[in-house]
Amino acid sequence: MSSTHTDFEQDMKFRRRLAVAISTAFGGALLVFLAVVMPAEFDRDPLGIGSLLGLKGMMNSTAGALNQQYEVHKSDEVEFILEPFQSLEYKYMMDLGNTLVFSWQADGELYYDLHAENFTVPDGEASFAQGSAAQQMGAYEALFNGMHGWFWENRTFETVTLRLKASGFFVSARIYGPRGTTDREPSPVF
Amino acid sequence: MITPPASTTGRPGILLLSIVLFTACAQALAHNIAGGDAAFVASNAGVAVAPFMYLGAKHMVTGYDHLLFLAGVVFFLTRPVHVLQYVSLFALGHSMTLIIGVLANIPVNAYLIDAIIALSVVYKALENMGAFRALGRWQPNTKVAVFVFGLFHGLGLSASLQELELHPDGLLINLLSFNAGVELGQLAALGLIVLFFTIWRRHPRFADMAFASNAVLMGAGFLLMMYQLTAWQLGY
Numbered sequence: 001m002s003s004t005h006t007d008f009e010q011d012m013k014f015r016r017r018l019a020v021a022i023s024t025a026f027g028g029a030l031l032v033f034l035a036v037v038m039p040a041e042f043d044r045d046p047l048g049i050g051s052l053l054g055l056k057g058m059m060n061s062t063a064g065a066l067n068q069q070y071e072v073h074k075s076d077e078v079e080f081i082l083e084p085f086q087s088l089e090y091k092y093m094m095d096l097g098n099t100l101v102f103s104w105q106a107d108g109e110l111y112y113d114l115h116a117e118n119f120t121v122p123d124g125e126a127s128f129a130q131g132s133a134a135q136q137m138g139a140y141e142a143l144f145n146g147m148h149g150w151f152w153e154n155r156t157f158e159t160v161t162l163r164l165k166a167s168g169f170f171v172s173a174r175i176y177g178p179r180g181t182t183d184r185e186p187s188p189v190f
Numbered sequence: 191m192i193t194p195p196a197s198t199t200g201r202p203g204i205l206l207l208s209i210v211l212f213t214a215c216a217q218a219l220a221h222n223i224a225g226g227d228a229a230f231v232a233s234n235a236g237v238a239v240a241p242f243m244y245l246g247a248k249h250m251v252t253g254y255d256h257l258l259f260l261a262g263v264v265f266f267l268t269r270p271v272h273v274l275q276y277v278s279l280f281a282l283g284h285s286m287t288l289i290i291g292v293l294a295n296i297p298v299n300a301y302l303i304d305a306i307i308a309l310s311v312v313y314k315a316l317e318n319m320g321a322f323r324a325l326g327r328w329q330p331n332t333k334v335a336v337f338v339f340g341l342f343h344g345l346g347l348s349a350s351l352q353e354l355e356l357h358p359d360g361l362l363i364n365l366l367s368f369n370a371g372v373e374l375g376q377l378a379a380l381g382l383i384v385l386f387f388t389i390w391r392r393h394p395r396f397a398d399m400a401f402a403s404n405a406v407l408m409g410a411g412f413l414l415m416m417y418q419l420t421a422w423q424l425g426y
Contacts, residue, residue, distance in 0.1 A: 015324055021405040022316070029412035037417055042424065 246371025283340020
């Protein structure tokens with residue numbers, strides 16, 4: 001506390017210091033907001049700095065919408081006949097990230113289990129949907145390299161005909177039937 | 191109270207500035223309950239005490255605007271009993287509006303409330319800088335202000351929770367668990383904040399740096415306010 005200044009002058013000096021601090025804080029915040037935050041978050045660039053820094057349009061990347069596939073697009077249609085209490089498995093060899101659109105229909109109720117076996121992790125199995133139905137459809141994305149598909153079981157006393165139609169990105173298909181496994185090569189769309 | 195000496199901003203203030211501004215920019219979108227948590231709440235029906243407690247704690251610990259206000263509140267509180275008093279007032283305020291807000295499904299615009307929360311940071315920084323003492327005969331009661339701002343912080347918490355589809359089964363217990371989690375998260379963060387200030391106050395030029403740091407805190411509050419008000423205005 002200096003004795004050469006009056007209390008009033010001390011007060012005014014402090015008030016001025018306060019005013020400078022508040023204006024600097026506000027001005028700094030405004031600058032950062034207009035130059036950085038607005039382009040990055042709101043896709044607006046009032047000062048032009050956002051485009052300079054490459055921030056404008058940051059939020060517009062469409063990487064999430066397109067799921068790049070590294071496999072040929074193939075289409076598959078297959079029909080099975082399941083006698084009473086007969087079961088079979090049908091799977092596609094898919095790599096991680098491969099997607100598949102499928103629907104299957106049966107003329108009777110079937111127990112189903114959509115599941116996958118992991119190539120790299122021994123005993124690495126995952127089941128995604130199970131239940132009893134006469135039809136199911138969906139879009140599936142492989143979470144790991146392996147065999148992905150269904151176990152169907154006819155738990156009725158009637159013979160059931162099952163038709164599966166699938167389109168997507170897989171390498172090949174395999175039937176696990178009562179007489180052993182059979183491989184199939186569904187054809188590419190083009 | 192500490193009288194600020196007649197010297198200008200200190201260099202540590204600039205370091206603090208960079209940290210605060212970078213954090214504010216980088217986490218601008220982090221201020222809500224993240225996607226995975228949202229999926230959990232949507233698929234949850236019935237009482238889930240521990241998960242909701244965890245969500246509450248996580249929300250407080252990652253809620254940098256709540257933490258900035260808390261830091262402003264305890265900035266000059268050296269005695270533990272004072273810290274306890276002020277933090278309890280804040281906790282009482284936000285607990286009240288969190289619970290009432292969710293139970294009564296009070297509709298508030300999340301961005302507008304967040305702008306007011308940012309304003310609370312600006313207010314607290316101003317108060318710490320001695321602006322109210324210098325400016326007038328009338329000074330708002332500090333404790334009342336902390337409580338009132340606590341009410342707004344709670345409304346913000348309630349708005350975040352309301353955005354999720356909270357199942358009516360077990361809602362009250364889950365809500366109370368969430369609130370308990372918020373308090374636990376607050377305690378954890380507070381421990382670090384108080385420790386930080388305790389060490390900092392030993393520095394010979396603390397009074398100097400304190401003024402500058404509160405100015406930076408105010409800047410952060412302004413930046414947050416601008417973001418929230420813009421989002422509100424643009425109808426996000």
